[in-house]
Amino acid sequence: MRRTLLILVAAASPLTAQQQAAKDANTGVGAARAHWVGVHRYIERAAEQLPESLYNYKPTANVRTFAELFGHVAGTEFMFCAAIRGEAPRAEDAIESTTKTKAGLVKALKDAATYCEPAYAISDAAAAAMVDLFGQRSKLNALVFNALHDGEHYGNIVTYLRMNGLVPPSSQR
Amino acid sequence: MRKAVLVALAMSSPLIAQQQQSAPDASKFATTTARAVWMVPHNYVVRALEQVPDSLLSFKPTPDVRSLGQLFGHVADGEHLFCALALGEAMPNPFDVVEKSKKTKAELLQALKESAAHCDKAYAQTDASAATPAEFFGNKANRLFLLNMNGAHDFEHYGNIVTYLRLKGITPPSSQR
Numbered sequence A: 001m002r003r004t005l006l007i008l009v010a011a012a013s014p015l016t017a018q019q020q021a022a023k024d025a026n027t028g029v030g031a032a033r034a035h036w037v038g039v040h041r042y043i044e045r046a047a048e049q050l051p052e053s054l055y056n057y058k059p060t061a062n063v064r065t066f067a068e069l070f071g072h073v074a075g076t077e078f079m080f081c082a083a084i085r086g087e088a089p090r091a092e093d094a095i096e097s098t099t100k101t102k103a104g105l106v107k108a109l110k111d112a113a114t115y116c117e118p119a120y121a122i123s124d125a126a127a128a129a130m131v132d133l134f135g136q137r138s139k140l141n142a143l144v145f146n147a148l149h150d151g152e153h154y155g156n157i158v159t160y161l162r163m164n165g166l167v168p169p170s171s172q173r
Numbered sequence B: 001m002r003k004a005v006l007v008a009l010a011m012s013s014p015l016i017a018q019q020q021q022s023a024p025d026a027s028k029f030a031t032t033t034a035r036a037v038w039m040v041p042h043n044y045v046v047r048a049l050e051q052v053p054d055s056l057l058s059f060k061p062t063p064d065v066r067s068l069g070q071l072f073g074h075v076a077d078g079e080h081l082f083c084a085l086a087l088g089e090a091m092p093n094p095f096d097v098v099e100k101s102k103k104t105k106a107e108l109l110q111a112l113k114e115s116a117a118h119c120d121k122a123y124a125q126t127d128a129s130a131a132t133p134a135e136f137f138g139n140k141a142n143r144l145f146l147l148n149m150n151g152a153h154d155f156e157h158y159g160n161i162v163t164y165l166r167l168k169g170i171t172p173p174s175s176q177r
Helices: A002-011 A014-024 A027-049 A066-085 A102-116 A139-163 B002-011 B014-019 B026-051 B068-086 B097-101 B105-123 B143-167
Strands: A130-132 A136-138 B133-136 B139-142
Touching (some): A027 A066, A027 B139, A027 B143, A066 A102, A066 A139, A139 B143, B026 B105, B026 B143, B068 B105, B068 B143, B133 B143
Antiparallel strands (some): A130 A136
16 A cells, blocks of 8 residues: 555646646645645546446445545535635535436536636635635635545545455556 | 534634744745645544554454554654655655554554654745755655645545544544534
8 A cells, every 4th residue: 555655646746736836826726736636536537447336335334425425525626616716605415415326426526627627727826815615714725625625535435445345546557 | 424524624724723823924825724734634633543442453444455553654654754855854764664663552643743743844834945846756846745745645544544433433533523
């Protein structure tokens, strides 16, 4: 599992982050985007690789299923990024509670990524603006937290995959 | 479980970070933000360890993953690694010392305390300093990227820990009220 750390770092494309930061003068936002892209792609790949027959799997009673985790990630990305984009609030569980199929959840994850890209394209100066997201915070705080929240649930997904004998995307060669 | 997001968000509020400092410092906007967010998973990991008995540290849900104790050690090792590089220090070699050598709850709690102290120095730098290029595992980035990566790495493994705890009927810190 040590290699997971190395791949996680590599997949976050630090060179791209640096180049992007130089191009857009958004060092802070660029660093946040690099992490978010890396972990989001792992989750998307996990959703794509997981057989639909396992989507309702959960390792113990009082946790989310795979499907609910994928839906929660997509729903929360929409929630964070709507606030950053200054658009109408999105319910965190809007996808988790309604979308159950593999095709629907993979699409939801891709749609969430597309929706979040403009949020991660703002400048550092714009990211200093405050936004009301469960209390006042800067947009940069919300962008960084969105990526880390994805990481938390990718950590759940990794353990679920391992318990089913599957190798998570971050450990694949 | 939905409440977990709300609690975590509240804990990552920049206002909390600012309250821990003498005054907000515009020259440290990005690093202060990175620290505020990093503190969320770091504190969850510490609180999880505090509530886990020593007897559960060897638990692993399937053979080819880290044990619970190894996960806590890996988080401390990761923090030392990312924060050393973010400070311009040499990369720890080997970088799995804690995971390999610290086996008890008391040892692991101490290790996490030490790694947090190491990281506090790294997060104290200015944004201008954090824009300094940094290299790790042959990749080029900047120090801010590494600081954010540190938080992301902690949260990923906290996600592992959450599932381990749930499998043992323990409510993780992020879901406690």
